[in-house]
Amino acid sequence: MAVKIKTKYGLIDISNNVIATVVGASATANYGIVGMASKNALRDGVYDILNRENYKRGVVVRSKENEIVVDVYIIVGYGLKISEVSRNVQSSVKYNLQQQLGIHTKAVNVIVHGVKILDE
Amino acid sequence: MAVTEVNSDQFRAMVRVANHRMSKNADFVNSLNVFPVPDGDTGTNMSLTIESGAQAVGSNNSTKIGDLTKSFSKGMLMGARGNSGVISSQLFRGFYKATEKYEVLTAQQLADAFQNGVNAAYKAVMKPVEGTILTVAREGAQAGENRASETDDAVEIMKAVVEGAKKALASTPDLLPVLKQVGVVDSGGQGLLFIYEGFLEGLSGEKSSDSYQPDSVEMDEMVNAAHHQSVQGQLATADIKNGYCTEIMVDLQADVPDKQPFDLDKFREHLSNLGDSLLAVSDGEVAKVHVHTEHPGAVFNYGAQFGQLGKIKIDDMRIQHESIIDKDQSDEKPVDFAVIAVCSGNGIRKLFTSLGVNRIISGGQTMNPSTQDIIDAIKKSGAKRAILLPNNGNIVMAAKQAAEVSSIPVGIVPSKTISQGMTAMLSFNPDATVEENVTNMTDELSSVKSGEVTKAIRDSEINGVSIKKNDYLGIIDGDISIDRSDLVDAAAAMVDEMLDEDSEIITVMYGRDTNKRTAKKVVKKLQAEHDDLEFEIHDGGQPVYYFLISVE
Numbered sequence: 215m216a217v218k219i220k221t222k223y224g225l226i227d228i229s230n231n232v233i234a235t236v237v238g239a240s241a242t243a244n245y246g247i248v249g250m251a252s253k254n255a256l257r258d259g260v261y262d263i264l265n266r267e268n269y270k271r272g273v274v275v276r277s278k279e280n281e282i283v284v285d286v287y288i289i290v291g292y293g294l295k296i297s298e299v300s301r302n303v304q305s306s307v308k309y310n311l312q313q314q315l316g317i318h319t320k321a322v323n324v325i326v327h328g329v330k331i332l333d334e
Numbered sequence: 335m336a337v338t339e340v341n342s343d344q345f346r347a348m349v350r351v352a353n354h355r356m357s358k359n360a361d362f363v364n365s366l367n368v369f370p371v372p373d374g375d376t377g378t379n380m381s382l383t384i385e386s387g388a389q390a391v392g393s394n395n396s397t398k399i400g401d402l403t404k405s406f407s408k409g410m411l412m413g414a415r416g417n418s419g420v421i422s423s424q425l426f427r428g429f430y431k432a433t434e435k436y437e438v439l440t441a442q443q444l445a446d447a448f449q450n451g452v453n454a455a456y457k458a459v460m461k462p463v464e465g466t467i468l469t470v471a472r473e474g475a476q477a478g479e480n481r482a483s484e485t486d487d488a489v490e491i492m493k494a495v496v497e498g499a500k501k502a503l504a505s506t507p508d509l510l511p512v513l514k515q516v517g518v519v520d521s522g523g524q525g526l527l528f529i530y531e532g533f534l535e536g537l538s539g540e541k542s543s544d545s546y547q548p549d550s551v552e553m554d555e556m557v558n559a560a561h562h563q564s565v566q567g568q569l570a571t572a573d574i575k576n577g578y579c580t581e582i583m584v585d586l587q588a589d590v591p592d593k594q595p596f597d598l599d600k601f602r603e604h605l606s607n608l609g610d611s612l613l614a615v616s617d618g619e620v621a622k623v624h625v626h627t628e629h630p631g632a633v634f635n636y637g638a639q640f641g642q643l644g645k646i647k648i649d650d651m652r653i654q655h656e657s658i659i660d661k662d663q664s665d666e667k668p669v670d671f672a673v674i675a676v677c678s679g680n681g682i683r684k685l686f687t688s689l690g691v692n693r694i695i696s697g698g699q700t701m702n703p704s705t706q707d708i709i710d711a712i713k714k715s716g717a718k719r720a721i722l723l724p725n726n727g728n729i730v731m732a733a734k735q736a737a738e739v740s741s742i743p744v745g746i747v748p749s750k751t752i753s754q755g756m757t758a759m760l761s762f763n764p765d766a767t768v769e770e771n772v773t774n775m776t777d778e779l780s781s782v783k784s785g786e787v788t789k790a791i792r793d794s795e796i797n798g799v800s801i802k803k804n805d806y807l808g809i810i811d812g813d814i815s816i817d818r819s820d821l822v823d824a825a826a827a828m829v830d831e832m833l834d835e836d837s838e839i840i841t842v843m844y845g846r847d848t849n850k851r852t853a854k855k856v857v858k859k860l861q862a863e864h865d866d867l868e869f870e871i872h873d874g875g876q877p878v879y880y881f882l883i884s885v886e
Binding site: 241242243244245246247248249291293294295298299302305306309332 | 370371411412414415416417419420421423424427454457459460463468
């Protein structure tokens with residue numbers, strides 16, 4: 215499934231891959247996110263070596279009739295207010311999808327998959 | 335006075351002044367907020383974050399500096415709000431980690447603590463964005479470290495940190511393109527600078543001006559950001575109450591008749607009553623004002639008392655706003671059978687939407703939408719069939735015309751008031767035909783009595799009621815029936831007239847010119863006499879009418 219936008223010139227089809235990339239990029243730009251958790255450890259292990267900027271990792275996009283729901287799996291640094299970091303992720307993901315792709319997001323679910331202790 | 339060791343009392347003072355300074359200037363910081371999400375809350379968030387830290391320090395009686403920085407860090411962590419709040423909390427977590435063992439802080443230790451804060455802050459982010467609070471913190475700490483090799487005076491270190499942060503802040507637009515586009519410095523960075531300036535003031539004991547006074551260049555930045563925030567759809571769901579973006583410059587040195595002495599605080603206070611998004615600065619020679627108001631003329635008149643008006647600018651923001659709303663609505667998926675209602679007021683829009691209305695046309699008493707507006711709304715709904723609720727006697731005509739020229743079947747339910755429109759909506763059935771719906775919904779109109787409370791604009795006599803200017807009028811189903819000098823009296827007396835033995839539910843929607851408290855007073859007054867009735871209060875947010883009351 216993908217999101218389709220009709221204009222007077224024709225159809226714009228935005229694949230879920232693109233959406234996932236935008237979500238990943240805007241989530242990881244948030245302060246407090248030290249990593250994205252993998253949905254698939256083995257495959258992403260290989261990705262890690264091949265392609266460090268794999269923003270799609272840890273993002274699940276579900277779209278239905280031009281409404282999308284995204285799940286974002288994040289790892290947060292220890293010593294931060296996790297609820298607030300998650301809220302920031304939700305707000306920036308929603309904003310960036312609207313800004314960059316013109317997509318209305320029905321829900322941004324943040325799954326805090328892990329906490330990483332930062333050496334201090 | 336040199337301070338070679340920062341003790342716990344001094345640290346307390348630093349935190350206290352920083353908190354004070356941040357909260358005083360939160361609005362200014364809010365006004366700069368364009369990144370990462372332009373929602374205008376950076377200042378509020380940072381202020382709440384540091385306040386939580388300051389409270390934790392205040393309730394810790396220890397004289398050991400490490401204990402206080404721990405409380406500060408913990409308080410900020412607990413109270414962290416927004417991106418910049420989270421970053422600040424991490425900065426001071428690093429600050430605390432570097433100082434936890436110390437009783438007092440030397441100049442070098444203070445500089446190291448700032449540096450450690452920055453190190454810690456950079457660890458918790460995958461892709462640090464330059465041109466933000468992080469840049470400002472880093473450059474500030476760097477300047478502090480550099481100075482530490484030359485002096486053992488903590489005040490000098492703090493001064494260097496402030497100067498470094500200030501320089502870095504000025505460079506943020508060069509590092510972050512969105513800031514340059516909009517023409518502002520980073521809001522979080524500005525907030526951090528206020529905190530650092532507060533530290534310096536608390537440490538040195540030198541009192542600087544309480545509230546920061548933006549200069550003319552920063553004023554432009556604030557104006558830019560204010561518009562960027564609203565353009566980005568942050569205001570899109572709210573009705574614009576103040577429709578004209580008004581800017582004036584007043585030459586305070588020019589002579590005008592009856593010239594009044596200029597006082598910026600009073601000036602600002604007066605203008606703040608005329609509108610919102612107020613920005614006003616003055617260098618003593620020229621005052622510059624930006625305000626969103628419904629009455630640009632009043633702003634001009636007021637400004638002209640203090641000097642010659644130069645450079646006047648008015649923009650109609652409703653035009654911009656409508657295009658934003660239309661854009662938002664076009665994102666919705668088209669429905670087969672649309673219900674389109676005319677109304678105004680944020681709360682009433684919401685009530686209608688929650689009842690199942692698909693599209694709202696802004697309008698009502700004193701601002702009737704044109705036939706074209708209604709045709710456009712029908713087209714944009716993308717529906718195959720539609721029902722129109724004009725909700726005002728004066729709009730029924732335009733609605734009928736629109737229905738005639740529309741390419742899809744459109745039924746008109748001649749609702750004359752908001753209350754009627756809402757009641758009619760209850761019997762809408764998307765599976766029935768247009769005609770069936772019109773019949774059923776029109777039948778419902780008579781089951782509700784509508785009352786409206788507004789203010790008389792001149793002396794008059796109608797229906798045997800003598801009306802005095804500025805009295806409150808109760809209008810029952812279109813007829814003026816009540817005239818009282820007190821708003822609550824007028825509303826209660828009007829409801830009294832509307833009641834009969836079948837009345838069960840009273841719904842009160844209060845408008846934007848009154849408030850919930852007043853609405854509650856009305857309900858209390860009525861409840862005292864009628865204990866068998868049910869009351870509901872809603873925030874209607876409508877203009878013109880103080881109360882819209884329906885009796886069913």
